[in-house]
Amino acid sequence: MTRALETLGALFRGATAYPRARGVWRDDERGGELQYEEPTIVTCYADPAALTDSARLRLRAFLHGLGREANQGEVGIVIGDKYYGITKFDRESV
Known part of the structure; x- marks a missing residue:
């Protein structure tokens, strides 16, 4: 989270992190099992x-x-009113 704040603060002058939320997502690779996260x-x-x-x-x-690094299935970002879900991550540059 600190890296996110530092990156967004440096690029766009500021950012805010909210305390841990409670979320759920459906894991279709596991038969639609619901995965809870914070x-x-x-x-x-x-x-x-x-x-x-x-x-x-x-x-x-x-x-x-x-x-x-966080072994995520998807990282999402909203720009304007459009959601971009990233599921295929670039390899780390050498």
Whole structure:
């Protein structure tokens, strides 16, 4: 969570992490079994002008790294009113 705050703060001037939430998701690979979790939600409001190509590349690298390192099935981000779910993570750069 600290890395998320640092990344978003550096790129977009700030972010807020909410205390652990209670969530559930359906694991279709396990016959639709419900998986409960306690995620931390991080919110960041950014000026569209701050979404430069460089910022997008850094944000992408962070999100893919988060997915790999936390062994996530999906990392989600909302930009504007559109949800982007990332399920295939880039390999770590050498």
